[in-house]
Amino acid sequence: MLYRVIDRADVPSLVAAFMERYEVVAPVRRGEKYVFAAVSDFDEIALDYPTTIASPKKYFLPATETLFEFDARENAVTDYVDEVRPRVLFGVHACDINGIMNLNSVFNDPRYPDPYYRAHQDATLIVGVSCTPGDTCFCHLMDSEEARPGYDLFLNAIGEAFLVSIGSVTAANILEGACDVREATDADRAAFRAATRARQGAFNGAIPDVQEIPMLMDAFHEDGFWDELGGRCLSCNACASVCPTCYCFDIRDTLDPGAETGRRERVWDGCTSPQFAMVAGGHNFRPTAAERVRHRMYHKLNGFLATHDRSLCVGCGRCAAACKVGISPIEVLKFFERKGADDGE
Ligand code: SF4
Ligand code: SF4
Structure with missing residues (x-):
């Protein structure tokens, strides 16, 4: 360098x-x-x-980006x-x-x-x-x-x-x-x-350094902790909007008046949104807020790591500041720390 x-x-x-x-x-x-x-x-x-x-x-x-325009x-x-x-x-x-x-x-x-x-x-x-x-x-x-x-x-x-x-x-x-x-x-x-x-030396010492996070995510997949988070989640997507690494998007066609011309756009989406996992036929394979919050945390702290060899969450802390009900990876780390302390008793 x-x-x-x-x-x-x-x-x-x-x-x-x-x-x-x-x-x-x-x-x-x-x-x-x-x-x-x-x-x-x-x-x-x-x-x-x-x-x-x-x-x-x-x-x-961009939050909204035109991919192409069409003329029917x-x-x-x-x-x-x-x-x-x-x-x-x-x-x-x-x-x-x-x-x-x-x-x-x-x-x-x-x-x-x-x-x-x-x-x-x-x-x-x-x-x-x-x-x-x-x-x-x-x-x-x-x-x-x-x-x-x-x-x-x-x-x-x-x-x-x-x-x-x-x-x-x-x-x-x-x-x-x-x-x-x-x-x-x-x-x-x-x-x-x-x-x-x-x-x-200036980092907040109250945020615990937890080892083996992916293993703990798997071990506590069915824990009631996720239901508690889901019970609080407002499904507002604020976390995904502020996050530097949430990259999910939806595709939509926007028609001009007259419905003969328009444009195909991609727009930001977020996996905490209730309709995110809705598929044709009306089935929703993540119907509860608990499943959606758990999925988001898994992708941030476990799933992306498995395919890209690094955590998707970069620890910027923005979602902790944006979430009105206090849900963030920090809470997940504190939960794992509590579980570790419980096991040690
Ligand atoms: S975790 Fe918080 S910021 Fe994210 S959707 Fe739920 S309430 Fe909104
Ligand atoms: S702390 Fe992690 S999950 Fe939250 S906004 Fe930053 S990168 Fe995203």
Whole structure:
């Protein structure tokens, strides 16, 4: 890995250089919270943000996306047209970069690559930034507290400077042209190690580190715990909407007035929705909220791991903040910890 060092005072110049060629999307403050949004000036960016309400996945997988248009009068379907804007996602935390890596592994599966997703991916540069964990963060328990691949630049805060990890030639050239870049010294590397240790020590110790989660998911598949969660779940899908790694979608045809032309769209869906598992004939193979919540947690903490060798949940904690009834993987980890304590008595 190649490292360079820039002063904090150089970051506005870096953003301005990106703006010459790209739309820049970054964390911005909205009231008491933060969101990813397009910016036109560095001063709009809140680089020291705790987390955003929703993840940046919408820039790869829009909530609604037209796949093609059709004209029934001509019996014609338009080809897919790439209208994706070149974009820089600036100030993305490591958990979200790992979330994007998970999406990449799904949508770039060589058996059925997704050209719509790929077009967004190819047009996007990612600039990460180090963070300080909040109360609901547990990325360190999901092996997602560091972004190894998956970024073009990563800004590691070391006091009044950033140790910049270089991930792509394109971004490196922009960095070199915009900033007063210097080589990393031993003192910079020591400051980086100290910052990493400080971050590791800042995680909420009340979120338990549970070993063998997949095995425990299987062992407690029939436990009444899932009924208790299902009894609370409002089936609102807020968890799926804010999650960086929920990628399920539905397909619908939207007709124009006159019903002769229209478009086929894909729209976000979520497995906590009651009709998600409804099939032709009206059968619902996950009819209860308990089954749906359990399914979501299984996919996050077990199922994806079996096929992709990494947990789908990256521990960003957004669903814990979004869920009005306190359901999240954190509760599942605490349940397993209680079970472990019960077994030990
Ligand atoms: S788990 Fe929470 S956020 Fe998710 S659907 Fe149920 S109530 Fe909504
Ligand atoms: S399941 Fe919750 S904590 Fe895990 S990645 Fe999704 S939103 Fe973040």
